[in-house]
Amino acid sequence: MKWIIGAFAHETNTFSTVPTDLESFRAQTYLQGEEVAEVQRGTETVVGGFLDVLEQRGDEVVYTVSSHATPSGLVTREAFDTIGGQIVEGIAANRDADGILLALHGAMVVEGIDDGEGHLLGLIREVIGDEMPLVVVLDLHSHITEELVDRASMLIGYQKYPHTDMGERGREAAQMIVRIAKGEVTPVVSLNKPPMIPVCGTCHTEGGLYKEMWEVALRSDRPEGILSTSLFAGFSYADIPPMGHAIVVYADGDMDVAKTEADQMAQMAWDRRAEFLYTPTSVPDAIRQALAVEGQPVVIADIADNPGGGGSNDGVEILRELITQGVTRAALATIYDPKVVEEAIEVGVGNMLTTSLGAKTDDFHGQAMDVTGCVRSIWDGHFTYKGPMSRGASASLGTCAVLDIGGILVIVSSKRIQSRDPEMFRAAGVDPMDQKILVVKSAVHFRAGFNPIAADIIIADAPGLTALNLSQFDFKRIQRPLYPIDL
Numbered sequence: 083m084k085w086i087i088g089a090f091a092h093e094t095n096t097f098s099t100v101p102t103d104l105e106s107f108r109a110q111t112y113l114q115g116e117e118v119a120e121v122q123r124g125t126e127t128v129v130g131g132f133l134d135v136l137e138q139r140g141d142e143v144v145y146t147v148s149s150h151a152t153p154s155g156l157v158t159r160e161a162f163d164t165i166g167g168q169i170v171e172g173i174a175a176n177r178d179a180d181g182i183l184l185a186l187h188g189a190m191v192v193e194g195i196d197d198g199e200g201h202l203l204g205l206i207r208e209v210i211g212d213e214m215p216l217v218v219v220l221d222l223h224s225h226i227t228e229e230l231v232d233r234a235s236m237l238i239g240y241q242k243y244p245h246t247d248m249g250e251r252g253r254e255a256a257q258m259i260v261r262i263a264k265g266e267v268t269p270v271v272s273l274n275k276p277p278m279i280p281v282c283g284t285c286h287t288e289g290g291l292y293k294e295m296w297e298v299a300l301r302s303d304r305p306e307g308i309l310s311t312s313l314f315a316g317f318s319y320a321d322i323p324p325m326g327h328a329i330v331v332y333a334d335g336d337m338d339v340a341k342t343e344a345d346q347m348a349q350m351a352w353d354r355r356a357e358f359l360y361t362p363t364s365v366p367d368a369i370r371q372a373l374a375v376e377g378q379p380v381v382i383a384d385i386a387d388n389p390g391g392g393g394s395n396d397g398v399e400i401l402r403e404l405i406t407q408g409v410t411r412a413a414l415a416t417i418y419d420p421k422v423v424e425e426a427i428e429v430g431v432g433n434m435l436t437t438s439l440g441a442k443t444d445d446f447h448g449q450a451m452d453v454t455g456c457v458r459s460i461w462d463g464h465f466t467y468k469g470p471m472s473r474g475a476s477a478s479l480g481t482c483a484v485l486d487i488g489g490i491l492v493i494v495s496s497k498r499i500q501s502r503d504p505e506m507f508r509a510a511g512v513d514p515m516d517q518k519i520l521v522v523k524s525a526v527h528f529r530a531g532f533n534p535i536a537a538d539i540i541i542a543d544a545p546g547l548t549a550l551n552l553s554q555f556d557f558k559r560i561q562r563p564l565y566p567i568d569l
């Protein structure tokens with residue numbers, strides 16, 4: 083059989099003032115044609131999962147493009163038209179294919195287009211019509227629209243947050259599209275959107291309500307006709323009408339089964355919605371608590387400046403408080419500040435640098451601070467994920483400088499990337515086990531890699547574009563009322 087695959091992902095924080103242009107995708111991942119397989123084969127990514135199954139079957143695979151950019155502001159029309167256009171062209175040139183597998187995000191907002199993924203699937207359906215199977219894997223932080231559901235044969239969302247199941251969902255999608263193409267199953271779908279948005283930091287799957295919901299959704303005695311259930315958490319930092327929680331259930335030909343299940347899961351989320359609320363710890367208290375913990379390292383998550391959700395990655399409020407409280411054994415990954423990296427290169431390794439660090443992107447992430455530190459090392463920023471999430475995939479922070487500010491080791495980067503793997507410290511020459519406190523810029527993903535080494539984890543309430551308290555965002559276009567913004 084013959085399949086077309088493509089990947090195009092962006093999680094758009096519409097409050098961010100940083101536009102996401104073609105260069106943003108090029109700077110992150112932008113693979114074309116055969117490169118897609120060469121780079122992603124064997125990795126625990128969605129495309130890696132597609133390839134595991136399709137190559138095992140000995141099928142023919144056509145690669146279009148695989149591209150994603152770090153979460154930030156609106157995707158430009160040029161970027162969308164260029165990358166989305168390459169996927170559509172690849173499909174148009176291979177209409178004899180048996181089906182299309184896409185790895186998208188589900189929270190891409192383009193200039194003038196709220197539903198980037200739904201729009202892309204519309205362009206694809208214009209080319210192939212309604213018949214060709216089209217199975218899409220989405221991040222669980224997705225905005226699900228009727229259009230998106232209508233245009234896909236099946237949407238499959240990640241089940242794990244941290245997203246440790248990307249490869250697994252890719253394999254599931256590839257197996258499913260084969261069954262659909264052979265006519266073995268006929269998916270029918272039910273979408274239910276309770277008027278709520280689970281707050282990002284609380285809907286992880288290591289404990290709590292979201293984990294319980296998944297256990298119910300995947301129970302061993304669920305009705306046999308169910309082909310797939312996705313519990314899309316939604317992505318809170320997008321001021322667009324479809325923002326919110328979404329349950330999507332596919333059953334084999336039986337609409338009643340799909341609808342009963344979707345309604346039941348939505349009711350469970352709604353009835354217990356208060357369990358998604360969460361109050362993070364103030365920054366001074368977070369550091370005091372960390373210092374009181376026996377053992378190390380204690381991980382403090384700067385949840386509100388998470389570049390994985392559109393944070394600017396350059397807030398220094400936790401660093402400021404570490405210095406205020408006299409902490410001398412800590413490490414921080416990362417502060418995005420290419421200007422300081424250049425200055426560090428100029429003064430050279432082993433020399434002192436006095437500069438203004440951080441908070442250069444916008445007014446949402448606190449103030450810059452004057453620091454003096456020793457340039458401990460300059461690093462090219464390349465590393466390979468070794469934790470459970472994206473294992474084997476490589477990434478780059480751009481050129482980095484490690485500054486030693488009175489015993490606090492600060493990795494200053496030239497690119498924005500969520501700190502979700504201890505390997506980021508190790509590759510920068512910083513032993514994470516040697517620190518009393520590790521500060522990471524991440525909401526939840528860090529848990530996958532850091533749980534095994536952390537003496538404790540504390541969620542700190544610094545300012546930023548991915549803050550847990552949604553009432554501080556000026557929402558104008560979302561559906562109201564939406565819990566917990568409208569309690």
Ligand SMILES: [Zn+2]
Nearest residue numbers: 221222223245
């Ligand atoms: Zn996500």
